[in-house]
Amino acid sequence: MGVTTAYMLGKYGHEVTVFDREPGAAMESSFANGGQLSYGFASPMGTPSLIGKVPGILMGSDPAFRLPSAMSFEFMRWSLQFLGHCRSGASRRDAEELARLAAQSGSVFQEILNDTEFEFGHRQAGKLVLYKSRTDMQKARSALDQGETSASKRVVSYDECLELEPALKNYTGQAVGGLWVGGDEVGDAARFSEQLAELSARNFGVKFRFNANVAKVEALASGGHEIILSSEERERCDAVIFCTGVAGTKLLQTLGIKLPIYPVMGYSLTAPVGQDAPKMAVTDAGYKIVFSQIGDQIRIAGFADFGIASEERRRQRIQELIVTARRLIPEVADYSRIKSTWIGARPATPSSLPIVGTTKRNGIYLNMGHGMFGWTLSAGAAQKLADLIGPASQVSQAA
Numbered sequence: 023m024g025v026t027t028a029y030m031l032g033k034y035g036h037e038v039t040v041f042d043r044e045p046g047a048a049m050e051s052s053f054a055n056g057g058q059l060s061y062g063f064a065s066p067m068g069t070p071s072l073i074g075k076v077p078g079i080l081m082g083s084d085p086a087f088r089l090p091s092a093m094s095f096e097f098m099r100w101s102l103q104f105l106g107h108c109r110s111g112a113s114r115r116d117a118e119e120l121a122r123l124a125a126q127s128g129s130v131f132q133e134i135l136n137d138t139e140f141e142f143g144h145r146q147a148g149k150l151v152l153y154k155s156r157t158d159m160q161k162a163r164s165a166l167d168q169g170e171t172s173a174s175k176r177v178v179s180y181d182e183c184l185e186l187e188p189a190l191k192n193y194t195g196q197a198v199g200g201l202w203v204g205g206d207e208v209g210d211a212a213r214f215s216e217q218l219a220e221l222s223a224r225n226f227g228v229k230f231r232f233n234a235n236v237a238k239v240e241a242l243a244s245g246g247h248e249i250i251l252s253s254e255e256r257e258r259c260d261a262v263i264f265c266t267g268v269a270g271t272k273l274l275q276t277l278g279i280k281l282p283i284y285p286v287m288g289y290s291l292t293a294p295v296g297q298d299a300p301k302m303a304v305t306d307a308g309y310k311i312v313f314s315q316i317g318d319q320i321r322i323a324g325f326a327d328f329g330i331a332s333e334e335r336r337r338q339r340i341q342e343l344i345v346t347a348r349r350l351i352p353e354v355a356d357y358s359r360i361k362s363t364w365i366g367a368r369p370a371t372p373s374s375l376p377i378v379g380t381t382k383r384n385g386i387y388l389n390m391g392h393g394m395f396g397w398t399l400s401a402g403a404a405q406k407l408a409d410l411i412g413p414a415s416q417v418s419q420a421a
């Protein structure tokens with residue numbers, strides 16, 4: 023989010039500096055995510071069917087979800103709001119808004135790519151979401167009936183799934199059918215972000231300060247703000263945009279800004295493709311596991327664990343991801359040569375909608391909380407924020 027926002031503001035003529043505590047771009051929640059650009063399929067985590075899963079989640083028997091090991095007031099408050107968004111009316115409204123944002127983001131992403139020759143395993147793979155129950159299929163069908171219809175999106179029977187993606191012939195899950203989204207894309211988010219950072223620096227003079235942990239942001243009496251790093255270095259700026267994912271909420275609290283963003287952890291592994299690696303991006307909706315072929319590697323990502331998981335749970339869930347993926351599609355990857363495993367925390371809001379815009383503090387902006395679809399939404403959210411701030415020429419005239 024930080025890199026796309028810096029790119030857009032740089033393009034609008036602003037002088038931009040990115041402070042990131044990591045040694046490079048996209049090294050936290052964006053690093054080895056599912057690699058899916060789901061422009062035609064971005065749906066909220068809170069749905070009426072999730073309410074039916076609550077007993078299994080509470081008992082720890084739902085394979086996709088885990089609750090925090092210790093209950094906190096913060097989680098209780100967030101989960102009550104989240105359950106409110108699982109009600110059918112709220113969930114439908116969230117789904118419509120998310121679908122709109124995702125579609126807009128797809129167009130902006132394409133505009134960015136038109137100016138570049140990036141190499142990040144990007145291709146229009148199409149996507150197949152496999153559903154375990156007829157109710158989920160019915161819901162997908164009614165979403166299409168309510169205006170989401172497009173030529174490249176339709177609900178398909180399981181036989182059609184096999185026709186569309188023959189690599190699923192040895193799939194052992196319980197899918198009864200799926201949703202096919204022809205235009206969806208895959209790629210590597212970290213490689214994309216690195217290259218966009220380089221381009222932003224080269225074309226628009228954006229400065230990237232890595233290994234720069236922001237300890238505090240202070241308002242100045244003379245206007246503007248001062249960024250204070252852990253090294254005690256200070257830098258004055260006219261406006262501060264928080265694109266700080268999960269980690270930024272504490273920093274914002276010191277400015278009196280409280281956000282309903284809670285970490286929902288997920289896991290991934292990257293390995294050479296096996297003989298049954300699907301060409302399309304495949305999502306198993308029940309297990310919340312995605313399979314994306316990026317170049318000659320398969321990225322398998324999944325699960326949704328609320329709260330920051332302990333070391334022990336992380337190890338256990340990575341193992342569960344490997345075992346479950348291997349059971350679902352045995353030859354999807356060369357599991358003997360797993361290249362890397364990864365753990366990330368999705369910055370999730372109760373509605374699954376991101377928080378993009380102004381705050382009660384003059385000169386403090388937000389672009390955070392993109393949850394399950396942060397890479398998908400990044401280009402559109404960055405454009406939205408840049409439009410809100412306006413081109414540098416207009417801002418300086420107004421000042």
Ligand SMILES: Cc1cc2nc3c(=O)[nH]c(=O)nc-3n(C[C@H](O)[C@H](O)[C@H](O)COP(=O)(O)OP(=O)(O)OC[C@H]3O[C@@H](n4cnc5c(N)ncnc54)[C@H](O)[C@@H]3O)c2cc1C
Nearest residue numbers: 023043050051052056057058236267288366395396397398
């Ligand atoms: C397993 C998994 C699979 C996923 N699959 C997909 C997918 O297929 N498609 C998709 O669209 N999305 C996917 N997502 C979601 C997506 O990865 C996230 O929504 C997205 O990465 C969030 O981006 P962000 O920029 O908000 O956060 P981050 O990438 O975490 O960026 C926040 C940045 O802020 C910096 N920072 C924080 N605090 C400070 C500080 N005090 N000082 C300096 N720097 C600071 C961090 O170093 C970091 O670089 C997935 C997520 C997971 C976990």
